Amino acid sequence: MLEILLLRHGIAQELQPGLLDHDRALTQPGRLRSRAVVERLIAMELHCQGIFSSSLLRARQTAQIAVEAGLLLPGGQCQIEPGLAPGADARAPGADGWALVQRLRQQVCCDGLALSSRWALVGHEPDLGDLAALLIGAPAGTIPLKKAGIALLQLGPGAAQLRLLMAPRQILAG
Template sequence: MEVYLIRHGIAEEQQAGIKDEERQLTKEGRQKTEKVAQRLVKLGLQFDLIVTSPLVRARQTAEILLEVGLSSQMEESNHLAPNGHISSWLDYWLQPKNFAPNTQLAVVGHEPCLSNWAEILLWGEVKGGLVLKKAGMIGVKLPESGEPVGRSQMFWLTPPRYLL
């Protein structure tokens, strides 16, 4: 299975009167995310499913990926909210009975969760070495069998500027 960890696009700044979970993509954030998504289509990417955090900015990012044709399916998961834990996400989403070994799964969420999760999958612990820019992507290939933690391989790390 290939998991593409995708950070949401540029969102409104935190400010009084707007709850964090309600912050939306800015006009620039939407435009850059659309360009990145279109580039991913040109590169031939196709996701079997897009799973997104329930926060507005992540959901809007996932909707852009869906609109350009990167997938035909999208689901929301509370496991991907900023306070989510990788262990609960792995238990729920990465069961062999849920996905075939060649599944390509896009996961849209937040920092530092996504970078930390990538490091846990790769090295078994958070090392603080990976940084995922807004609308950037980390691709991780999970092993065909056994525990993915500390046994996965990174095959993609792209800041959005390389896709624009």
């Protein structure tokens, strides 16, 4: 069984003159909330075999928080996946987010990794939400992720199943 944990980056700096979108960092509240969300995911035993992150600073920082907090299982790796940067058309079967999920599916199903594996994808909206919608067969725009929000999908032979969709407030209330 393959599970994909989609994690949107935390609250980041506003875009301002002289600051490229690629270089927008998490704010202090964004770091704190992201850390609290990841700690709750760990308490829910949602550890991951690997983490793939967008190359943008705010996503890389969110992924690093996840690694430092212990979301990554021993031996797992955190790596940059350029296809998770904003603007990829997640609704198209050839899109990079889609391709990454299909590579993971192939690796788990055919290479006989673990019977159960979970992988985190750290990125942006609307791309992550559109990827989730594509995987479960829903229209684009129907699965929004708040900043530091998550979606957990279980992939089987057919369409994926949406197991969790939670905003940070919901995660932290538990």
